[in-house]
Amino acid sequence: MPLDLDWVRSVQANTSAIERRAATLPGRRSVKKEYQAAWLAKAITLIDLTTLAGDDTEGRVRRLCAKAKQPVSPAILEQLGLPDLTTGAVCVYHDMVPTAVEALSGSGIPVAAVSTGFPAGLSPFRLRIAEIGESVAAGAAEIDIVITRRHVLQGNWQALYDEMAEMRAACGEAHVKAILATGELGTLRNVARASLVCMMAGADFIKTSTGKESVNATLPVSLTMIRAIRAYRERTGFNVGYKPAGGISKAKDALVYLSLMKEELGDRWLQPDMFRFGASSLLGDIERQLEHFVTGSYSASWRHALA
Template sequence: MSVKNPGIDLDLEWVSKARVNTQAVLKRAQQVQGRKVAKKQWQAAWLLKAVTCIDLTTLSGDDTPSNVHRLCMKASQPVRRDLLKNMDMHDKGITTAAVCVYPSRVADAVKSLKAANSSLPVASVATGFPAGQTPLKTRLDEVRMAVQDGATEIDIVINRTLALTGQWAALYDEVRQFREVCGEAHMKTILAVGELGTFTNVYKASLVSMMAGSDFIKTSTGKESVNATYPVAIVMVRAIRDYYLRTGHKVGFKPAGGIRTAQEALVWLVLMKEELGDDWLTPTLFRLGASSLLADIERQIYHYVTGCYAAYYELPMA
């Protein structure tokens, strides 16, 4: 990743004036979902593009060094080599964008990737994920630990209480502190949109997070009842566009939670292309947070190459 957002001073006037037209957002989301997606070789090409934007994730209570190792191997070789060879894509260095794990599993992931001679980044959730309700000092320490263990990307969670009660200056200060302890690591800020109440709150939280120096804004932890939805995404990507037009700084976008099918991945790519343009169709500015999505994409690629669908045992799982 190369794009860094230095942030700006908190502009409370900009935040307080923000309003979102709910009906317009819902109408636009319907349009996006109704788009016809590419077929045949064009679809295969878009699906490979989607693979390169996936943060392959495991965030389970039963994570072990061995299943993190398996995840890292899958991230390094996400699509079966014979399928890529058939498409003449075997030598294009196709990997996922990163692997994403809990802080206590960062060292395992770094070790596995190093042993495999892979330069894939390791991302870690931190700051009291998923609820963000632990004391600030504990959350800052968690970021430090993940960075020390080798994480080069940190997915932080905002304190939803501050957003729900309109304490934007306090939210800005917290995110700014996380930004400082991240050091050189890229910081993705999770808004947990399912718990923010309104589109206007989502827009304001997006703005404040970007002002505080977030390199990415991310929809969800994947643990809320509502995760990545198209209406919320439209609100967030338009905040990204507004921020870019005003400051010249590009901020990335990461939908996460509930994205499971190849078809959905294509819709997300179309949304990014239409709302933000081709610059945002790379892993430096777009990520898909997913654990099971890759399996379905690989099935679709298998179907494109062979004309039939694979049995589950034919494709190695992450």
């Protein structure tokens, strides 16, 4: 849709109220036994299983893809009645896209590529756009782009809109997730306004973080972005997805985020096309919890290593 600056500038964020609401979530939202196992199994289907390290190798990515296809031991999945459970996607740097596409062939699991000069997003703009095209051509079905933070910090909403719109166009049929790097935006009001502008410019998802900032996904930031998604849906009728990334490593954290999505946006946002976790170590802890549910015993964390 066209950029609506009146709408953007009218957006405010009551930080103290947001923080109070977020603080109530971990203590009040609790599920146990078979209900917890069901929610954790759902969480697995929403994970973008990720490796974004400078020392990534083809072997590591192939192991990650094998884990995406078989996220929990077959014996445990048989006990749960979920033998075909997989993660939502695998997320890698562009250089590893062909390896991931080959490893996931026939599985139905999409490959997501981080792009546009990830994580800082400060390479020449034409190169960022070209990088998107290269990743799409290599087989990436989803592109995680990073915005230019200074546009938000300077209140240059037209520049942010134009940048996002051009990146959206470069993605073609691929789904685009706009990474706001919320830990570097200064205020929750900036987060809310940046979320809205990216949605106006065509983002299929808005995402909290690259995972490389000092502060990544938090509940106050998530609540702010989710409320922006809700406001956008109410005014336009269009659904935009959400992806918290960075710092979500425990099964109990996943349950909190799922309860937040259900309460704020409803069951539609508990599906992989509307919600994802950007995570690497989260799956290991969920697997431990599911094994405990089935066997009654906790296993050592090293038994659930990803790579």
